[in-house]
Amino acid sequence: MPETTHSIDIVIPSYRLEKDYILPLIHLSKPEGWLFRYYIVVDNPRVHVNEEIARLAAIGHINLIINPANLGASTSRNKGLEAGSGEWILFLDDDVKADEMLLHHYMHAITRWPDEIGFIGLVKLPPPPTAFARALLVNGSMMIFGIAEEAEAFAWGATANTMVKRAAVGTVRFSTDYPKSGGGEDVDFFLNIRDNNRSRDYKTLKEAVVYHPWWGGGKASFKRPFRYGIGNSYLGQFIPKYRYYDFPNTPEALFLLMLALPAVALFAPAYLVVWGQLFMGIALAEVPATLFQAAKRKASLDAAVAYYLVFLKLAYETGLLWGNIARFRFAGIGARFEYKGRAHGNGFFRFNTYKIVKWTLYALLGYVIFL
Incomplete structure (x- = not known):
């Protein structure tokens, strides 16, 4: 040998x-x-x-x-x-x-x-x-x-x-x-x-x-993406050179609205209806934004795949949010991690198809509610 x-x-x-x-x-x-x-x-x-x-x-x-x-x-x-x-x-x-x-x-x-x-x-x-x-x-x-x-x-x-x-x-x-x-x-x-x-x-x-x-065997379960979201909430904290800040995702935006609810109820109760409209609008905007992005990638979608696609994203992002707030790391809200290993200094905000659609819907929602 x-x-x-x-x-x-x-x-x-x-x-x-x-x-x-x-x-x-x-x-x-x-x-x-x-x-x-x-x-x-x-x-x-x-x-x-x-x-x-x-x-x-x-x-x-x-x-x-x-x-x-x-x-x-x-x-x-x-x-x-x-x-x-x-x-x-x-x-x-x-x-x-x-x-x-x-x-x-x-x-x-x-x-x-x-x-x-x-x-x-x-x-x-x-x-x-x-x-x-x-x-x-x-x-x-x-x-x-x-x-x-x-x-x-x-x-x-x-x-x-x-x-x-x-x-x-x-x-x-x-x-x-x-x-x-x-x-x-x-x-x-x-x-x-x-x-x-x-x-x-x-x-x-x-x-x-x-x-x-x-x-x-491919059985539906959202525990894994939720768990990965929790784990990945640590990455930006432990390797800050790859951390950047972005617009709040849907769970983060809804969480911030929930934080604002007591103040609205106490000091501006007349705006509770507006608060509810914003909450529902932000939650619902996730659906067309996610599906539009998938369509741009020329993904083959049917109703079941579309349903799971939306909730997979929400499960991961909810895990990301929970991972931060469970350890009282509120600075982690909006923090993202650059997985390709490119340092971003102080970070920046990004736009892509998903966010353009979502924030356009947010703007339309605001226009309908306030004008």
């Missing part, structure tokens, strides 16, 4: 430790002359360990770490990262199926571009099985999964399939200041590595493919 020239640590945090996912990842085809070490960190002390996984751990084929309590994805990934010493670290999720040649593709990338700080692989989803799943694609929620097909390099990647160079990582770790349930900590981790390496983006590898299932 040729002399080993490179070592790669594969870090997989898991709660379920499902053998149908974990074992195929362990048994992926491996290039000769390369050393691969698995660090599977189980964030569930009550987990049932499959016999084959237990056997592989016992003979040292994998490193199985079981947390004493549910510590969250950040702590679990940090444990795997710190347990190893490989030159490169590949992060995979515990619910993906990988292309059999995945490790070969990463090996070729390291050999060809050894000076890169990391590589972003491609995460493929099956065709959307439901209207809710189609809406997730239309609203851009899954953009980062497919970024390897859209750009040659990007500022951060999904932990479902991204590799980083240990030397580039340095002392950066997944922050435990984000909610334990997840959201924002992956963006934080990869951007901080990037910032410590002269703001160099990660090279994308569309040939390095894993396949991710739809959560719950």
Whole structure:
């Protein structure tokens, strides 16, 4: 066997430790002359360990770490990262199926571009099985999964399939200041590595493919976008160089109106009807603005997809609002985060199709109410 020239640590945090996912990842085809070490960190002390996984751990084929309590994805990934010493670290999720040649593709990338700080692989989803799943694609929620097909390099990647160079990582770790349930900590981790390496983006590898299932088979659930909104409310606070301020979104605008309600009721009760008209108008303006933007993107819409599209956006933005007000960070209202890793100094206000339509409707509403 040729002399080993490179070592790669594969870090997989898991709660379920499902053998149908974990074992195929362990048994992926491996290039000769390369050393691969698995660090599977189980964030569930009550987990049932499959016999084959237990056997592989016992003979040292994998490193199985079981947390004493549910510590969250950040702590679990940090444990795997710190347990190893490989030159490169590949992060995979515990619910993906990988292309059999995945490790070969990463090996070729390291050999060809050894000076890169990391590589972003491609995460493929099956065709959307439901209207809710189609809406997730239309609203851009899954953009980062497919970024390897859209750009040659990007500022951060999904932990479902991204590799980083240990030397580039340095002392950066997944922050435990984000909610334990997840959201924002992956963006934080990869951007901080990037910032410590002269703001160099990660090279994308569309040939390095894993396949991710739809959560719950595509069944409608707004918990995930709401949770991501909460987690992402921390990003502008923790990495302020990428924070900017924008016009209030719909939940923020309605929240500000609710704050004004007691004063209106006490000092100007005659305007309560106007207040109610504004509240309803702002809430309803979300529908045509969201759908007009989707139509501009030439998205294929039917009634069910349109319905989910509106409420996915509201769920995320409500989570963003709640994440700020729950920790009394009212300065976070209107704060946004630049996900492409472009610093904006003191920030600025942006217009796009969605906002132009929405604020035009606001102006028409004001005209009808006050004139």
